[in-house]
Amino acid sequence: MKISIDWLRTLFPTDKTPAELSALLTSAGLEVEGLEELESVPGGLKGVVLGTVLTCERHPDADKLSLTTVDVGDGTPRQIVCGAPNVAAGQRVVVALDGAVLHPSSGEPFKIKKSKIRGAASEGMICAEDEIGLGVSHAGIMVLTTDLPNGTPAAEYFGLGTDHVLEIGLTPNRADAASHFGVARDLRALLRQPVQLPDVHAFHAPAAAEGNISVEIEDAEGCPRYAGLLLDNVHVGPSPEWLQRRLRSIGLAPINNVVDVTNYVLHELGQPLHAFDADQLGGNGIRVRRAAEGEKLTTLDGTERSLKAEDLVIADATGQALALAGVFGGKSSGVSEGSTRVFLESAYFAPAVARKTAQNHQLKTDASFRFERGTDPHMVPLALKRAALLLQEVAGARVAAPVVDVYPRHIEHTPVRLQLARVEQLIGHYIAPERIRQILTDLDILITEEGVTELGAAEWLLSVPPYRVDVTREADVVEEILRIYGYDHVPLRPFNAAAFLAKFPNPDPELLRQDVALLLSGQGYSEIITNSLTNSRYYEASPEQPNAALVRVLNYNSADLDVMRPSLLHTGLEIVRHNVNRRQRDLKLYEFGRSYHRQPDGSYKERPTLALYLTGNVQAETWQQQDEKTAFHHLAGTVQQVLRCLGHPQPGSQPVQHPYLNGGLTLLLHNQPVVQLGSVSPKVLKQLDVNQPVFYAELDWQWLTKKYRTAMSVTELAKFPEVRRDLSLVVDQAVTFEQLRQIATKAEKKLLREVNVFDVYQGENLGAGKKSYSLSFQLQDPERTLTDQAIDQVMQKLMAQFEQQAGAVIRK
Structure with missing residues (x-):
């Protein structure tokens, strides 16, 4: 939602700066996500000043050019070549100085530079209105009537100020703040200064009038209050510049003065309005009713819609449907250039009814956005009078009848x-x-x-x-x-912390999460939080993700956020893309989140997950350290640290089965897959427009924390030294290091402490389908120093098992 500071100050006069207002609103729950400076004219006419033409002579080498000298107020007259037919000595003019960048009404911006034109020096430009973006005329230069001194900025003469626009991330519960007046109310409470509602005391309506539009509410539950006002002598046309400027400041395109006024009041007071062509209302009346099943209505966008019995519609007295109540107007009754009589609608529609109608027809409008969340029923008559006064000002309208206000079901505090x-x-x-x-x-x-x-x-x-x-x-x-x-x-209270060696059978999951977050942050990872809602297009084209398993959102606000994420991968890749596109290519990210799945029986399941993302270089390049690209083992090392932090033993592994990973491992604890990690599939990276490799790990956070090992084990430091022995063996391509590690740990349980791989080699000299592993073995006896004989016995046993179970050839 966009809020214009200039507009806001008409309701809440304040000398607070835009930055101060932004901080105040954010602190009160209206988070300001952006603050933009908005210029009335692009460039703000910087470098453009008022001047006086001192002399004007015909250019010696060009019949259509004039050679002028111009006083711009700095004591040094400028020589300027001008091609305008109306330039003359003594004129007050607008001058663009050397270095000024002009934004014309059409065409690209251009910079004024000192130059020679037909051999004569020119140190600026005397401007026409279209050349500085103030109009479309190019018949000649602008000739001013003013007593302002030369050198006065042109922006000051034309009254061109700058506005500031706040981009507020409005949460769904804050319907009361969905307008400039709503934001002003919060500022009133924060700063304890009065707020000013628009003055409608000038509104007058006749006590009675023939031919007034009647209003009948058939469904008081769906429409507790409906007010209307008949206007005649309406001249539909373009809105004045001030009104168009206000609408453009918040991102709305002006249409015509009638529609613009209804949009203006909506964003000023938060009350949606709708304007009907009164001559198109059959039977000279309005009926608010439920639609008939299958009833047809062509809306303003030209789409014929088949209505449902639960839709609330505005119909005329003959029963003809004219609009979807609180959502969208109908084409047949809309205001056009030929309209002279307008019936203004201001109503309160029940949020659930407006939401259902909007959802049925997949329509999201400014009006439905507010009605769905709840508007102020007491604002209905005020907004109507405010709009009528504005239409009198900008369209010459006349109030032709008294206000019709039907309020069958009063809404109490x-x-x-x-x-x-x-x-x-x-x-x-x-x-x-x-x-x-x-x-x-x-x-x-x-x-x-x-x-x-x-x-x-x-x-x-x-x-x-x-x-x-x-x-x-x-x-x-x-x-x-x-x-x-x-x-x-609210001050933070001091707290006492103590460490215990006692066993706690039910560890606090939030403390475990904090411990792991601190571990990852210490490793250089940054935490991210992504939206649980995501785009179904990521998954619908993927055979790996059954559409039936997607949790779809029935009442989504955006087509890009229509399903609950079945995996944290895609929303995290959006963060990766955002950073990489801004040249932040070396990323370590983690997220605690939930994925959502629809079960075959129709029930739903949430799965708490810890996701890790790794891409780019391991660390920044220095004179001591060359570039090193992140690799699978960097991410695997981080995963091992997380598992150790949670008290889990060395996991088993098997080839990864994740639908979006192209190679990697599934880690197992007690034969339960708890971690999947690997390189993200190039297909997924292309779909998300990520142009560099990304490594991803997905940890089953619920299982890992549920099985957290709370018992602390204490082992006496070894009194006798470790011994390392290395072994190289050739095996088939399909044999993994994990298989070799398990063979070794089963063969020697007493002395073997650790198995590691420090080299893998593949080459033609090994033969087709073969690879070589170089393994290291850490051996230790807690009771004595190992002898060469004991070490050789262990290594002979290991080699025999490798040959028998893995078909290995020991390299001598």
């Missing part, structure tokens, strides 16, 4: 009981009752009763306005108090 002791209990910090009272008042939450409970605790009965749709319980009220009081004002 929500009563909530608040025990003051619960505020401190939930926040963990004492806030004085008078400060709580002040915050509630600033949030329009009334205290209707004050008393005590049976146990003597202070208790207030509150009345919460209906526009605060997310405040229905005591905990919600406490949350509102906290966000206005300020999270930063």
